[in-house]
Amino acid sequence: xxxxxxxxxxxxxxxxxxxxxLSPQEVLDLARRRVPTLGLATxxxxxxxxxxEGFLAPVHLPGEPPRYEPAGQGHHHHFYCRACGxxxxxxxxxxxxxxxxxxxxxxxGHEVTVYGRCPDCP
Amino acid sequence: xxxxxxxxxxxxxxxxxxxxxLSPQEVLDLARRRVPTLGLATxxxxxxxxxxEGFLAPVHLPGEPPRYEPAGQGHHHHFYCRACGxxxxxxxxxxxxxxxxxxxxxxxGHEVTVYGRCPDCP
DNA sequence: GAGGAGATGAAAACCCCTTCTCAAACCTGT
DNA sequence: ACAGGTTTGAGAAGGGGTTTTCATCTCCTC
Numbered sequence: 171x172x173x174x175x176x177x178x179x180x181x182x183x184x185x186x187x188x189x190x191x192l193s194p195q196e197v198l199d200l201a202r203r204r205v206p207t208l209g210l211a212t213x214x215x216x217x218x219x220x221x222x223e224g225f226l227a228p229v230h231l232p233g234e235p236p237r238y239e240p241a242g243q244g245h246h247h248h249f250y251c252r253a254c255g256x257x258x259x260x261x262x263x264x265x266x267x268x269x270x271x272x273x274x275x276x277x278x279g280h281e282v283t284v285y286g287r288c289p290d291c292p
Numbered sequence: 293x294x295x296x297x298x299x300x301x302x303x304x305x306x307x308x309x310x311x312x313x314l315s316p317q318e319v320l321d322l323a324r325r326r327v328p329t330l331g332l333a334t335x336x337x338x339x340x341x342x343x344x345e346g347f348l349a350p351v352h353l354p355g356e357p358p359r360y361e362p363a364g365q366g367h368h369h370h371f372y373c374r375a376c377g378x379x380x381x382x383x384x385x386x387x388x389x390x391x392x393x394x395x396x397x398x399x400x401g402h403e404v405t406v407y408g409r410c411p412d413c414p
Numbered sequence: 415g416a417g418g419a420g421a422t423g424a425a426a427a428c429c430c431c432t433t434c435t436c437a438a439a440c441c442t443g444t
Numbered sequence: 445a446c447a448g449g450t451t452t453g454a455g456a457a458g459g460g461g462t463t464t465t466c467a468t469c470t471c472c473t474c
Contacts, residue, residue, distance in 0.1 A: 173441050173450060194431085209453040214432060216451095232352035232403050235431070249397055258397070264388035265404065271382065274411025275371055281354050281405045282387065289396025295420060295471055316461085331423040336462060338421095357461065 172219075180204040181216045182225065191229045191237035191248065191257045231257065231283050247282040253291035260284065294341070302326040303338045304347065313351045313359035313370065313379045353379065353405050369404040375413035382406065 184200035185192060192200070198213045217238055220226040227241040231250055237257050249258040265282055306322035307314060314322070320335045339360055342348040349363040353372055359379050371380040387404055 175440070175451060177452070207453075211433075211454080212452055218433095230354035232354055232405070233358065236355065249393070249399075252400065260393065262392055264392055266386040266388060270384055270386055271371070271406065275380070275406075276409040277371075277406050278374065278408040280407060282402060283354075284393065284397075284399050284402045286400040287398040297421060297471070299422070329423075333424080333463075334422055340463095 172223075176205050177201070177208055177212050178216050178219075180208065181213060182220070185226065185238070185240055190259060191239040193235060193237050197238070229257065230281070247284070249284045249286065249288065251288035251291055252285055253287055256288060258288060294345075298327050299323070299330055299334050300338050300341075302330065303335060304342070307348065307360070307362055312381060313361040315357060315359050319360070351379065352403070369406070371406045371408070371410065373410035373413055374407055375409055378410060380410060 180201040181197055183204065184197050188196075188200060194210065194213050194217060197217065198208060198210055201213070202208050217226065221228060221238070221241075224241055226238045227243075229237040229239050229248060231237070231248060234250070234257075239259065243259070245263055247260045247263060249260050250256075251258070260282075263282070265280060271277060302323040303319055305326065306319050310318070310322060316332065316335050316339060319339065320330060320332055323335070324330050339348065343350060343360070343363075346363055348360045349365075351359040351361050351370060353359070353370060356372070356379075361381065365381070367385055369382045369385060371382050372378075373380070382404075385404070387402060393399060
């Protein structure tokens with residue numbers, strides 16, 4: 171069965187504290203505050219496990235390596251800060267219908283990414 | 293100076309014929325119809341050059357390797373077919389304002405990707 | 415048509431991210 | 445506390461896409 175280790179708890183807590191999608195490297199940096207010996211391989215193993223158990227969901231942005239965020243948050247989109255590279259969640263959806271699609275295209279979903287500056291960056 | 297070679301012409305024509313964003317591999321496949329000996333390294337070299345000279349622009353989609361499309365087409369978005377993996381351009385923009393951004397977030401641009409089935413796929 | 419810089423093609427090398435390996439350390443149920 | 449399998453950490457290995465290498469070929473100018 172699955173154990174509750176310091177490492178896995180630290181990783182879960184990193185997400186709850188951050189409140190935004192995290193890359194594997196960001197997870198490592200944050201979780202090391204609690205478990206300084208944490209290794210990157212352990213982060214990857216646990217991210218995979220946490221996605222499988224439904225605690226996390228992967229977030230894909232254009233031209234970016236994947237981030238992860240707590241699962242089950244309903245439809246929303248993301249903001250990418252060009253200054254610091256951090257990603258934030260945007261509540262709701264401002265996309266009309268699913269775009270004005272040409273005939274024959276059958277939409278099943280969509281992604282919206284807004285680029286710019288986050289509140290912390292000049 | 294820069295030369296006009298069969299290979300470069302074939303690559304440029306591949307884009308004009310395709311009428312949609314192409315990945316490096318797709319460019320290779322299409323351009324080989326005109327120049328069967330074309331190599332992948334040449335495709336990469338010319339994609340880079342064509343971007344620098346302003347003929348092409350890179351297209352980034354979530355979790356996908358880059359595509360390229362003719363530059364200077366104005367604001368538009370993309371459709372990714374989950375069945376065949378091809379990407380199509382969608383005219384116009386159905387995004388309201390730039391989303392309902394929380395205070396402090398300063399938008400500079402956005403990307404919209406619609407997923408689904410293209411007209412050619414069942 | 416000849417000369418020479420630029421371009422090509424095949425393969426090797428790179429890069430970045432991710433996964434595997436394996437001995438040592440850690441949890442959990444008894 | 446003990447025994448067992450599970451998890452960890454460091455480094456090596458893997459994988460996909462992209463770039464470099466270098467001998468050869470091609471396009472342009474004279």
